[in-house]
Structure formats: C-alpha cells, structure tokens
Amino acid sequence: MSKVINIKSVKLSCSQCSLSTLCLPRGLNPEEFEKVASIVQRERPLQRGELLFEIGQPFKSLFAVQSGSIKTLLQTRNGEEQIVGFHMPGELLGFDALGHEEHTCSAIALETSSICELPYHKLNELAHQVPGLSNHFMHLMSNEIADEHGMMLMLGKKSAEERIASFLLSLSVRYSKRGFSPNQFNLTMSRHDIANYLGLAVETISRCISHMQDEGILAADRKYINILDMPRLRTVAGLAERPCTMLEEKVE
Amino acid sequence: MSKVINIKSVKLSCSQCSLSTLCLPRGLNPEEFEKVASIVQRERPLQRGELLFEIGQPFKSLFAVQSGSIKTLLQTRNGEEQIVGFHMPGELLGFDALGHEEHTCSAIALETSSICELPYHKLNELAHQVPGLSNHFMHLMSNEIADEHGMMLMLGKKSAEERIASFLLSLSVRYSKRGFSPNQFNLTMSRHDIANYLGLAVETISRCISHMQDEGILAADRKYINILDMPRLRTVAGLAERPCTMLEEKVE
DNA sequence: CGGCCTATTGACGCTACTCAACATGAGTGG
DNA sequence: CCACTCATGTTGAGTAGCGTCAATAGGCCG
Numbered sequence: 001m002s003k004v005i006n007i008k009s010v011k012l013s014c015s016q017c018s019l020s021t022l023c024l025p026r027g028l029n030p031e032e033f034e035k036v037a038s039i040v041q042r043e044r045p046l047q048r049g050e051l052l053f054e055i056g057q058p059f060k061s062l063f064a065v066q067s068g069s070i071k072t073l074l075q076t077r078n079g080e081e082q083i084v085g086f087h088m089p090g091e092l093l094g095f096d097a098l099g100h101e102e103h104t105c106s107a108i109a110l111e112t113s114s115i116c117e118l119p120y121h122k123l124n125e126l127a128h129q130v131p132g133l134s135n136h137f138m139h140l141m142s143n144e145i146a147d148e149h150g151m152m153l154m155l156g157k158k159s160a161e162e163r164i165a166s167f168l169l170s171l172s173v174r175y176s177k178r179g180f181s182p183n184q185f186n187l188t189m190s191r192h193d194i195a196n197y198l199g200l201a202v203e204t205i206s207r208c209i210s211h212m213q214d215e216g217i218l219a220a221d222r223k224y225i226n227i228l229d230m231p232r233l234r235t236v237a238g239l240a241e242r243p244c245t246m247l248e249e250k251v252e
Numbered sequence: 253m254s255k256v257i258n259i260k261s262v263k264l265s266c267s268q269c270s271l272s273t274l275c276l277p278r279g280l281n282p283e284e285f286e287k288v289a290s291i292v293q294r295e296r297p298l299q300r301g302e303l304l305f306e307i308g309q310p311f312k313s314l315f316a317v318q319s320g321s322i323k324t325l326l327q328t329r330n331g332e333e334q335i336v337g338f339h340m341p342g343e344l345l346g347f348d349a350l351g352h353e354e355h356t357c358s359a360i361a362l363e364t365s366s367i368c369e370l371p372y373h374k375l376n377e378l379a380h381q382v383p384g385l386s387n388h389f390m391h392l393m394s395n396e397i398a399d400e401h402g403m404m405l406m407l408g409k410k411s412a413e414e415r416i417a418s419f420l421l422s423l424s425v426r427y428s429k430r431g432f433s434p435n436q437f438n439l440t441m442s443r444h445d446i447a448n449y450l451g452l453a454v455e456t457i458s459r460c461i462s463h464m465q466d467e468g469i470l471a472a473d474r475k476y477i478n479i480l481d482m483p484r485l486r487t488v489a490g491l492a493e494r495p496c497t498m499l500e501e502k503v504e
Numbered sequence: 505c506g507g508c509c510t511a512t513t514g515a516c517g518c519t520a521c522t523c524a525a526c527a528t529g530a531g532t533g534g
Numbered sequence: 535c536c537a538c539t540c541a542t543g544t545t546g547a548g549t550a551g552c553g554t555c556a557a558t559a560g561g562c563c564g
Contacts, residue, residue, distance in 0.1 A: 074405050078490060082405040096401060099394030105401060127386070134379070134386040141393045142351030148400040149348060149357060153326050153334040155407035156451030160520065191543060199408030201521050206544050222529085222543070238330060412552065443511060453553050458512050474511070474561080 013037055014116075019178075022090030023064045023116070025136035032130045039122040042066070045114045052093070052107035052115060059097035061117045062137075065089050068113020069188040072105045073196075083197040086110070086189060088174055092118075095141045110188045155199050158238060163198045164208045165237035168218070172227060183230070187223045212236070265289055266368075271430075274342030275316045275368070277388035284382045291374040294318070297366045304345070304359035304367060311349035313369045314389075317341050320365025321440040324357045325448075335449040338362070338441060340426055344370075347393045362440045407451045410490060415450045416460045417489035420470070424479060435482070439475045464488065 014020045014037035024036055041061075045068070046052060052063060055075060063070075070087040084105055087093050097103040098120070127134045154163050176182035187194070195202045209220050217233050219226040227233055266272045266289035276288055293313075297320070298304060304315060307327055322339040336357055339345050349355040350372070379386045406415050428434035439446070447454045461472050469485050471478040479485055 074401055076405070076490070080405075080409050082401075082408050084401040084404050095394055096398040097394065099391040100398065104398040124387070134390070135376070138386070138390060138393065139351035141390065141397065142347055142349065145393065145396055145400065146348040146352065146356045148397065148404070149326055149334075149336040152336050152400065152403055152407060153328070153332075155404060156334050156448070157332050190541095196408070202543080203522085203545080204520060207520090210544075238328070454511080455513080455554085456552060459552095462512075 014040055017066065019064075019066065019090035023092060025130075025132050027132070028130065035126060035130060036133070039119060039126065040064075041117040041119065042114065043117065045112050046109035048109055048111050050109050052109065053097075053103050054106045055103055057103045059094065059101050059103055059120065061119045062092055062094040062123070063107070064092050064116040064118065066114040066116050068115075069110045070107050070113060070115075071110055071189060071193060071197075072107045074105050081196060083193055086193075086197070088188075089178060092137075092140055095137075095144055110193075160198075160200050160204045161208045161211070161236055162238045163200065164194075164205060165212070165233050166239075167194065167198060168225060168227065169233060169237050169239070171225075172230075183227045185225055187225060266292055269318065271316075271318065271342035275344060277382075277384050279384070280382065287378060287382060288385070291371060291378065292316075293369040293371065294366065295369065297364050298361035300361055300363050302361050304361065305355050306358045307355055309355045311346065311352065311354050311372065313371045314344055314346040314375070315359070316344050316368040316370065318366040318368050321362045322359050322365060322367075323362055323441060323445060323449075324359045326357050333448060335445055338445075338449070340440075341430060344389075344392055347389075347396055362445070412450075412452050412456045413460045413463070413488055414490045415452065416446075416457060417464070417485050418491075419446065419450060420477060420479065421485060421489050421491070423477075424482075435479045437477055439477060 014024065015033065020033075020037075024033070028036065052070060065087050067089055069089075070093060071083050072085045072087065072093060073081050073083045075081050085093075087107075093107055094103070096105060123133070123137075154166060158166065171185065171187075172182045175185050189197075191202050191205045195205045198205075209218075212218050212233075213220055215232070217227070217229045217236065219228060266276060267285065272285075272289075276285070280288065304322060317339050319341055321341075322345060323335050324337045324339065324345060325333050325335045327333050337345075339359075345359055346355070348357060375385070375389075406418060410418065423437065423439075424434045427437045441449075443454050443457045447457045450457075461470075464470050464485075465472055467484070469479070469481045469488065471480060
C-alpha cells in the first residue's frame with residue numbers, strides 16, 4: 001500500500017530490512033549480524049498459488065516471509081486439506097520439518113510474495129560462531145508450539161463466532177506489530193481458506209461476518225475488514241474478563 | 253504393571269534408564285552421556301492430580317517423564333480448560349515455555365509418576381560442550397510442532413468416531429514403541445480428559461467406544477482397551493488408502 | 505454398607521453443515 | 535466497449551451430528 005517496491009529492492013539485504021528484528025536474534029553485534037545475513041538467499045518472488053515447498057520434500061532450509069503472505073497446509077490421502085498456518089512478513093516457516101528431514105506440510109503463496117531462504121546446514125555452522133543463534137530459533141519454535149496450543153483451544157472449545165473473532169484479532173495484532181493499522185486491513189486469504197483453517201464451513205464464515213456487521217462490531221467488504229468496536233470484538237472472541245453477556249443483550 | 257519399582261530405584265541414573273534413547277540424543281560418547289546425565293535431577297514421585305508446573309510460573313527446566321503419565325492443559329479466564337497433550341515415559345515437557353520465560357500451560361500427573369528435571373541453564377552450558385545437544389532438542393520441538401498440526405487436522409476435520417479411533421491408535425503406537433502391547437493397554441486418563449482433549453463431550457466418547465465394541469473393533473472395560481481389529485480401527489480413523497466404506501456396510 | 509465419582513445410555517435440541525440459488529467482481533475475447 | 539464465463543462470496547431452507555440434560559449402573563474408598 002504505502003511502499004513501492006521495484007525489482008532491485010528485492011535484493012535487499014537483512015541490514016536494510018525492517019523485519020530483521022523478527023527473523024534474527026536481537027543483540028547481535030554488526031559482525032555477527034553480517035555473518036548471518038550473508039547466508040540468506042533470495043529467489044524471484046512467488047506468484048499467488050505457487051508452492052514454496054511441498055509435503056514430503058527433503059528439508060534443506062528454513063524460510064522467512066519478507067513480503068506477501070503464505071499458507072501452510074496438511075494433505076491427507078482422502079484428499080482432505082487442513083490449513084495449519086498463515087504466515088506474514090517477518091515470520092519463519094519450516095520448523096515442523098526439522099525433526100523429520102522432510103517437510104510435513106506444504107507452503108503456498110496467497111499473493112505475490114518475497115521469501116528469504118536460510119539454508120539449514122549453514123545455520124548449523126554459524127550456530128557455533130554466533131552464540132544465541134540456536135537459542136533464538138528455539139524461542140521461535142517454542143512460540144509456535146504455544147500458538148498451536150491456542151489453536152487447539154480454538155478448535156476444541158470455541159464456537160464459530162468466537163473463532164472468527166479470535167482470528168480477526170490475531171490478524172489485527174500481527175498487522176499492528178508490523179506498523180499497519182490494527183483496525184483496517186485486507187485479508188490475503190479467501191473465505192474458503194479461513195473456513196478451512198478454523199474448522200468451519202465457508203457459509204458459516206459469511207454468516208458470522210454478516211452478523212458482526214449487523215451488530216456494528218465491524219464493517220466488511222469482501223477482503224476489506226474494518227474493525228469498528230475492538231472491545232466488543234474481544235468480548236465475542238471470549239477474551240473479556242467479565243462474564244460474556246453481550247450476546248444476550250437483546251434476549252427477553 | 254510388569255515392574256516393581258522400589259524407592260531406591262527412583263534414583264536411577266540415565267545410564268540405567270531404558271528410555272534415555274528417547275530423551276537424550278543418540279550417538280553420544282560415554283563421556284558426553286555422563287555429562288548430560290549428571291545435570292538431571294529427580295524429586296520424589298508425583299501423586300495423581302499433583303501439579304508438576306503451573307501456567308504463569310517462571311520457566312526453569314524441561315521435564316522428562318520417567319514413569320507414569322502427565323497431562324498438559326491451558327486454562328482460560330472463563331474457567332474453560334483445554335488439554336493440549338498427554339505425555340508418557342520418555343517424552344519431554346515444557347518446550348512451550350522456552351520462548352516466554354514462563355509456562356504457558358499447566359502439567360498435572362494422571363497417576364503416580366516419576367519425573368526427571370533438566371535445568372535449562374545447565375542444558376545451555378552443556379550445549380557448548382556437547383555438540384548435537386541443541387539439535388536434539390530442536391528435533392524434539394519440531395516433532396511436537398508436526399504432531400500439533402496433526403491435532404489441528406483432527407479437531408478441524410475429523411468426526412467424533414475418527415478422532416477417538418485416531419487417539420487410540422496414537423496410544424497404541426506409543427505403547428508399542430515402549431515395549432508394551434499395541435493391542436491391549438490401560439488408559440491412564442479419564443473419559444472426561446479424553447473428551448476435553450478431542451474437543452468432544454464425555455457422552456460422545458462413551459457412545460463411540462460402545463459403537464466400536466458392537467462392531468467388534470475393540471473390547472473396552474472402563475480403562476482397559478483391547479484392540480481386536482487393528483485394520484478396521486485404522487479405517488475408522490481415516491487412515492485407510494481405500495475409500496472409507498465400512499461405516500455404510502449395514503445401510504440399505 | 506453407604507456415599508461419591510466415573511461411566512453408560514436415552515431423549516431432545518441446537519449449532520453448524522449441506523445443498524441450492526443468487527449476487528458480485530475479475531478476467532477474457534469479440 | 536460489452537457480453538460471456540468463471541471464481542468467490544452471500545443468503546436461505548432443511549438436516550445431521552454432536553452437545554446438553556437427566557437417569558441409572560458400576561467401581562472405589564472410608
């Protein structure tokens with residue numbers, strides 16, 4: 001939206017990238033920083049729908065989203081799919097593959113996306129020279145585990161509307177951390193993707209979003225989301241400390 | 253069941269523990285092995301229902317189950333709980349806390365359990381001396397992430413019966429890896445815990461298990477499970493390669 | 505033996521899915 | 535430029551699966 005990116009700037013090094021505080025450890029000295037930055041590879045950007053890696057491929061690298069967004073998904077032999085994550089700039093992908101030597105999920109671009117590749121064997125070499133590097137990745141993995149516990153809570157206990165509200169809040173927080181508005185943003189994924197991720201039907205997504213519009217909590221026009229009443233959205237998401245009475249306001 | 257453990261054997265070192273191949277890296281030389289083993293602490297066994305750690309407590313150690321079993325769970329301010337894992341001997345706990353400096357879930361003993369404590373700051377010191385140690389833990393974390401993706405698939409896409417069948421299969425595989433029968437075992441958790449973990453109601457667990465008994469797939473008597481027809485259990489779990497027709501056998 | 509907790513079974517209802525029709529926007533070719 | 539198609543999203547009607555409520559049975563412990 002606010003930045004024009006030309007082809008050359010894709011070759012941006014980590015030192016010019018505002019997201020390096022998310023991908024790389026804090027507190028590296030310039031020399032260490034440059035060591036890590038030097039192993040990062042960048043290919044041409046992925047187009048919408050293109051595969052970054054596929055389930056079963058040998059694991060060679062971790063990937064960081066520099067711009068755009070990526071979904072990761074499982075596929076079963078029945079042809080079912082389950083989206084297990086949406087990844088936005090500054091976030092790393094591929095941790096699930098590290099223990100298996102091969103990818104356990106596929107990664108697909110949701111829009112045109114620039115990706116940084118971090119070859120794992122080089123990371124391993126650097127780990128001996130740059131103290132705190134393995135720790136940094138262990139922290140990221142730990143956060144991913146904790147986040148997925150949160151998803152299990154969503155899928156196991158929350159209602160459709162709670163899931164959607166929580167999902168929008170999660171996006172809001174993540175956009176906000178990247179310097180974008182927490183209230184207005186464009187979804188990069190389809191309703192189908194959201195439904196799949198949240199364990200719901202597409203129609204349920206539409207209906208709940210319409211309902212929250214009627215309630216004045218948000219305004220939505222296809223991909224565009226405008227959160228009008230953040231506190232109530234938090235209440236619907238089940239994050240309020242007070243007992244959840246708002247949905248019964250009109251009853252009786 | 254098959255082993256009598258007296259009080260002194262609780263002081264068992266890693267070198268005598270048959271599970272050390274699960275907790276600790278393979279391929280350590282005896283010297284390295286002893287270094288790692290020397291930092292492992294063991295307290296008195298936990299009794300059923302006792303807390304190993306609680307959500308919000310500062311993170312100091314990883315824990316390994318030596319005997320017994322542990323459940324980990326999230327708690328929300330609404331008083332909801334979501335069990336996020338069951339841990340059996342040889343499995344490690346606490347990876348979710350590593351990135352937060354504090355525990356993001358609570359751990360409770362399902363039965364009398366012996367636990368090994370691995371102080372994190374000592375592990376970190378050893379990481380410099382024992383190559384492959386951080387890698388080992390990253391592998392374990394990676395596996396946990398991949399497993400949780402599988403749980404998201406369960407909770408997002410599978411029916412009640414598929415979830416229960418998958419759950420029993422998962423236990424079967426894990427018991428089997430530990431030298432126990434894959435067909436007969438005792439559940440260490442209650443129906444309530446299973447229901448919570450799988451995002452179902454207790455009654456649904458009972459009904460599905462009864463139904464699978466009627467179908468001759470398994471025999472169950474409270475905690476005791478006897479899997480009579482493993483292939484069909486796999487089919488019900490949705491793991492069969494052939495289209496899933498078995499549930500329609502009797503229809504029309 | 506009595507009380508309590510866990511598990512099972514049945515009846516009923518609600519949430520969210522399925523099926524279907526329709527609307528809207530994007531992309532394509534004449 | 536418009537007409538056409540296709541993909542995506544919205545809305546409605548009917549329904550199935552699973553949750554809730556309730557009653558009962560069985561095991562465990564004092």
